[in-house]
Amino acid sequence: MKDETKCLHSGYTPKSGEPSVMPIVQSTTYRFDTTKEIGDLFNMPTAHMYSRFSNPTVEVVEKKIADLEGGVGAMCTSSGQAATLLSILNLCNSGDSFISTSTIYGGSVNLFAVTLKKLGIECIFVDAEDDEETLDKAFKSNTKAVFGETLANPALAVLDIEKFAKIAHKHHVPFIVDNTFATPVLCKPFEYGADIIVHSTSKYMDGHALQCGGVIVDSGNFDWSSGDFPEFVQPDDSYHGVVYTRDFGKAAYIVKARMQLMRDFGAYPSANSAFLLNLGLETLAVRMKQYCENGLAVAKFLASSDKIEEVHYAALEGDRYHERAKKYLPKGTCGVISIVIKGGSANAVKFMDALKLASNEVHVADIRTCVLHPASATHRQLTDEQLVAAGVNPGMIRVSVGLENVDDIIEDLKQSLDQI
Ligand SMILES: *Cc1c(COP(=O)(O)O)cnc(C)c1O
Numbered sequence: 038m039k040d041e042t043k044c045l046h047s048g049y050t051p052k053s054g055e056p057s058v059m060p061i062v063q064s065t066t067y068r069f070d071t072t073k074e075i076g077d078l079f080n081m082p083t084a085h086m087y088s089r090f091s092n093p094t095v096e097v098v099e100k101k102i103a104d105l106e107g108g109v110g111a112m113c114t115s116s117g118q119a120a121t122l123l124s125i126l127n128l129c130n131s132g133d134s135f136i137s138t139s140t141i142y143g144g145s146v147n148l149f150a151v152t153l154k155k156l157g158i159e160c161i162f163v164d165a166e167d168d169e170e171t172l173d174k175a176f177k178s179n180t181k182a183v184f185g186e187t188l189a190n191p192a193l194a195v196l197d198i199e200k201f202a203k204i205a206h207k208h209h210v211p212f213i214v215d216n217t218f219a220t221p222v223l224c225k226p227f228e229y230g231a232d233i234i235v236h237s238t239s240k241y242m243d244g245h246a247l248q249c250g251g252v253i254v255d256s257g258n259f260d261w262s263s264g265d266f267p268e269f270v271q272p273d274d275s276y277h278g279v280v281y282t283r284d285f286g287k288a289a290y291i292v293k294a295r296m297q298l299m300r301d302f303g304a305y306p307s308a309n310s311a312f313l314l315n316l317g318l319e320t321l322a323v324r325m326k327q328y329c330e331n332g333l334a335v336a337k338f339l340a341s342s343d344k345i346e347e348v349h350y351a352a353l354e355g356d357r358y359h360e361r362a363k364k365y366l367p368k369g370t371c372g373v374i375s376i377v378i379k380g381g382s383a384n385a386v387k388f389m390d391a392l393k394l395a396s397n398e399v400h401v402a403d404i405r406t407c408v409l410h411p412a413s414a415t416h417r418q419l420t421d422e423q424l425v426a427a428g429v430n431p432g433m434i435r436v437s438v439g440l441e442n443v444d445d446i447i448e449d450l451k452q453s454l455d456q457i
């Protein structure tokens with residue numbers, strides 16, 4: 038099936054007489070006939086037993102997203118941050134390290150550089166444009182993963198996914214990609230060699246700014262038997278001797294994430310949240326087309342304004358990442374545009390405060406057009422050095438183009454630019 042069809046039909050196939058719409062299974066628990074059946078589940082979880090780590094409504098959404106990305110399995114989380122955190126903790130223990138490009142979401146930079154460090158996990162940041170030889174040198178004997186972002190928030194740099202997949206595999210570690218901005222509709226990183234995908238579903242997938250959520254998707258392609266990942270091939274004492282590769286084959290990574298990490302941390306979404314996320318997913322493919330169309334029209338308008346110094350939008354001809362976007366994002370580069378207004382921070386604030394239709398909010402990839410000043414908001418915790426590494430100019434504004442009529446969006450931007 039194609040994406041538009043998967044968005045509507047994957048994950049839930051009602052039998053004769055069953056509801057057409059995926060039901061909300063609002064229950065923490067599941068009833069069994071015998072004590073033995075429940076006991077058996079603690080040896081081998083073949084059914085839902087407790088909604089801290091699995092639920093039938095959430096499972097439908099997990100299957101849909103896994104299908105859209107082309108993976109063998111997925112696990113939803115209560116936020117994108119939780120997905121990123123668990124994707125790393127499933128591979129790294131205290132004393133391990135992993136490599137990440139520095140052009141990633143500000144919240145991920147903080148998680149990697151500050152919080153994971155407190156847990157004894159080191160993140161080695163690299164420049165996404167470094168050549169293979171330089172990147173090779175970043176690997177250490179305890180390096181367990183490589184992390185990058187398809188379309189970096191907010192710098193809108195396009196990642197060379199194939200380059201990083203190749204380097205990660207040369208060093209026998211998996212490559213994790215945050216595919217939030219692209220969504221599987223615009224880019225499917227598994228096709229270019231990524232092994233694990235994470236998303237903040239709070240953005241385009243939910244689409245309507247209703248609730249936070251995240252998801253981890255497993256390609257099933259990484260070979261865990263090299264000996265570098267003993268927890269995948271040795272009996273798990275916390276689960277009655279389950280051996281993830283032996284018992285779950287290609288789904289070893291995602292089952293381990295659920296059975297160890299979700300069981301212990303419990304960052305699982307509610308059935309109600311999954312129901313709302315599913316409503317967003319049903320129209321994801323249709324919405325992404327319109328975001329790309331509106332985004333390109335607005336980017337062209339902004340590029341024509343003499344009040345603006347820089348416009349970053351990879352689908353725009355002449356953009357630094359235009360050629361790479363043609364390869365990885367041929368259908369478009371979503372609705373998010375980064376601009377730098379002439380006159381620095383002061384004019385940026387003036388421009389943002391003069392907008393009438395676009396709202397000033399801490400969100401992106403919303404159905405409504407919104408703007409944000411990363412340096413004073415989402416990236417506020419970063420040092421000047423980290424800001425530069427993340428591609429954030431202090432005068433940068435992130436414009437998230439919504440699904441209003443594009444003429445109205447442009448008119449609003451124009452009247453606001455006229456005031457500075
Ligand atoms: C928002 C975002 C996150 C974090 O997701 P939350 O749902 O806000 O926790 C991670 N990665 C990217 C690219 C994001 O835009």
